[in-house]
């Protein structure tokens with residue numbers, strides 16, 4: 104087992120290279136082919152692929168299994184893990200299992216509330232929160248202990264990620280929360296999709312002022328818009344999303360058949376803008392059910408080819 | 414054949430709206446029964462009282478209250494209205510029919526309006542049939 | 549107080565349907581305050597049940613009684629005679645009251661007429677809100693007196709989540725985000741530093757996770 108070696112994502116970030124990650128949602132079924140196909144589309148264009156964990160509280164192939172399929176393909180996964188569905192016992196055991204399968208990155212989340220999903224009648228867990236989860240994985244790595252203080256044989260050494268939403272309220276508190284996540288052990292941060300560049304810059308400025316960009320790697324999230332409708336939907340229906348009016352207009356001003364192209368152009372421009380911001384160490388492209396566009400976006404943004412892992 | 418029952422109405426009224434319902438000049442008084450319950454303020458009407466009037470065989474129940482803003486006890490008539498709406502839902506739930514219960518604002522001593530409303534309710538009962546829990 | 553809501557009449561009719569003589573038993577404490585099972589609700593429900601059964605031609609005898617508190621034996625005993633005359637009890641108390649009756653009267657079926665919902669407060673006339681889950685290890689001092697265990701839909705100890713917007717919880721547009729409230733309140737109290745503290749995983753042993761709980765006060769044993 105060569106799991107003692109660093110994750111690809113970590114070595115790229117540690118070297119000071121600009122990282123590119125993307126996302127892949129497991130299927131609502133047991134067919135591994137679907138995950139492999141998505142993986143093939145992303146291969147070579149990204150440094151690591153986030154695999155969602157029953158996103159929007161809809162039952163899908165488990166994140167761990169889907170990650171393991173990607174590992175077999177030679178892709179590096181970032182296993183997302185939510186505290187909604189598992190208590191601390193299950194979370195820890197799954198982290199041990201995941202690491203044994205060659206999964207080296209984790210993104211710690213609380214998770215979408217089950218009332219949004221297809222089984223709103225479910226009970227949730229929320230035994231611990233995402234902050235606690237970050238801290239737990241860190242203690243496994245640095246102390247080699249599980250939550251009970253037990254010395255683990257071969258403790259997992261995950262590269263630990265956490266999420267941040269620069270656009271949610273209350274704005275000033277968002278930086279305190281970011282600092283707290285970093286203190287708890289977050290090696291890298293993936294943000295909510297950036298559409299409102301001004302607000303994001305302001306958030307980054309505050310993060311720099313607090314010295315946070317020295318302590319963690321911030322990967323800015325982007326999601327290409329497919330249509331004006333999608334832009335409007337994101338603006339009004341998705342909690343914690345900030346899509347400025349001007350962008351919605353820009354999507355609406357082009358003919359319908361050109362909208363997707365325009366969305367990709369906006370995305371590429373956004374990436375260019377993000378690269379200019381001091382402290383942004385990478386981007387996280389969330390092209391939901393649009394994985395085939397990730398390659399072209401990375402190429403157009405001049406981020407291809409990807410550096411070879413050390 | 415079953416003898417046709419005389420329609421029965423119970424009127425709950427605030428004495429500030431109508432002083433006396435039994436003496437109202439309603440035509441064909443012998444073709445129906447009218448029971449009246451006087452209250453010092455319409456807020457004294459309780460859910461259970463309204464339901465008990467139906468238990469006692471009423472085909473319809475009327476509540477007369479003062480016009481809004483004119484309750485002597487400030488908001489008694491508003492409370493009464495909320496309760497009546499609550500009980501109407503309950504009557505629908507048990508399939509007796511919320512339409513059998515109604516509330517009306519009556520200006521002090523406007524007997525004409527009271528008579529008109531009672532006649533209308535009698536016409537409604539004709540259409541709705543007797544209280545289904547009246548055997 | 550304990551807040552509860554009367555069950556739909558159709559459901560109540562269903563659960564009392566095997567019985568011909570039913571005592572509708574109210575409780576004059578919490579459930580009275582939230583209009584679920586006090587004397588007035590006992591009267592209204594009994595009347596509605598009688599009307600409904602009569603309409604359907606069903607024979608039923610319904611007796612009404614309300615005691616001060618169904619969760620205390622001293623008051624429950626007052627219901628003994630009425631209970632002995634009926635074939636079942638429909639209790640309009642909270643779940644604790646229903647079980648206290650069942651415990652005392654071993655051979656009488658005791659049925660719940662109320663859905664017990666939460667520990668809460670009367671926020672304003674006609675509005676009750678949930679405030680406490682009885683976690684057994686109260687940390688309100690750290691949160692400016694606002695409970696994230698109860699009032700945050702994700703029980704976050706280090707919130708808020710990314711969905712909090714304009715003070716509203718992402719889970720329900722009718723609910724305020726508890727974490728926004730905590731932050732505002734800590735600001736007013738000059739205790740914003742509390743937010744920087746890492747709150748470790750909660751110890752759930754004193755909560756219901758440890759099984760049904762007991763409070764023992766030996767000084768009150770006789």
Ligand code: SF4
Nearest residue numbers: 680681683686687695
């Ligand atoms: S911290 Fe526990 S005891 Fe205190 S209000 Fe919240 S749930 Fe209740």
Ligand code: SF4
Nearest residue numbers: 700709717718725726
């Ligand atoms: S929006 Fe606020 S109350 Fe709702 S789940 Fe998130 S942090 Fe909790």
